[in-house]
Amino acid sequence: MPRSGRFRELDAGIPEERRALARALRSLMRVVGLSLRHTHAELERRDFGCDTSASALSDLLNARVHKPRREVIRALYELAETAGRTSGASMPVTWEELEGLWVKACEPPAALCASCQRTVLPVPLVQGDRQHAKEQWPTALTLLDMKQNRRAEDVAGILRHVGVTGKPTEVAHAVAACRACGLGSEADVILRYAQTGRDARQLAEIAYEFMRIEDNAMAQRALGMFLAR
Numbered sequence: 001m002p003r004s005g006r007f008r009e010l011d012a013g014i015p016e017e018r019r020a021l022a023r024a025l026r027s028l029m030r031v032v033g034l035s036l037r038h039t040h041a042e043l044e045r046r047d048f049g050c051d052t053s054a055s056a057l058s059d060l061l062n063a064r065v066h067k068p069r070r071e072v073i074r075a076l077y078e079l080a081e082t083a084g085r086t087s088g089a090s091m092p093v094t095w096e097e098l099e100g101l102w103v104k105a106c107e108p109p110a111a112l113c114a115s116c117q118r119t120v121l122p123v124p125l126v127q128g129d130r131q132h133a134k135e136q137w138p139t140a141l142t143l144l145d146m147k148q149n150r151r152a153e154d155v156a157g158i159l160r161h162v163g164v165t166g167k168p169t170e171v172a173h174a175v176a177a178c179r180a181c182g183l184g185s186e187a188d189v190i191l192r193y194a195q196t197g198r199d200a201r202q203l204a205e206i207a208y209e210f211m212r213i214e215d216n217a218m219a220q221r222a223l224g225m226f227l228a229r
Helices: 016-032 036-046 054-061 070-087 095-106 130-136 139-148 152-165 168-180 184-197 200-212 216-227
Strands: none
Touching: 016 036, 016 054, 016 070, 016 095, 036 054, 036 070, 054 070, 070 095, 070 152, 095 139, 095 152, 130 168, 139 152, 139 168, 152 168, 152 184, 168 184, 168 200, 168 216, 184 200, 184 216, 200 216
8 A cells, every 4th residue: 555545546437336446445445554465464364265466456446356356345344344443443434335336346337328428328128128127237247247257255245235235126127137147046036135134115115116117927026025024
């Protein structure tokens, strides 16, 4: 880490989602109070179970990693927590907030209009349209890539985060997108998390969203979860 906790400017053209994650991680590094080399050594000494290096940490803090690994993010957070308890420094971000930033940073970048460079809004979902289902929640494509590359912990982290903290609209679109990508078991996991961590009103909202996008089978399943409360 640079002297006095200062970092270099982030490169131009980096998506805002990755910038936000990098800024949060930099704030954790200020709590840790160590150089990158010593931070890496401390992570190894404490055996957080993450495979990284000082150069990889530098890339992460400079938003150069397209799909950062959840275990590295978690390890840095826990290291900052430990340092904060010793120094009395307050944590600048909660784990739930940091995990949310990580999920957003893993999403594919939004499509831009070729002429005006503004974000292209997704086309409304059409019943049975698998491509539109994926576009409504493009993180499903990231999950598919992570699954193919055996990044099971990252997949599990995204599924838990969406199921527990995602808005009802996001839960419904995530389930539909996962099913469209052939990730049926992952869709089931999201719903199980949603059923466990939400009240009856939120489950009813999820069921309503399934009905709105005309996914009647999933709407009936969500209604069953609601009635089981």
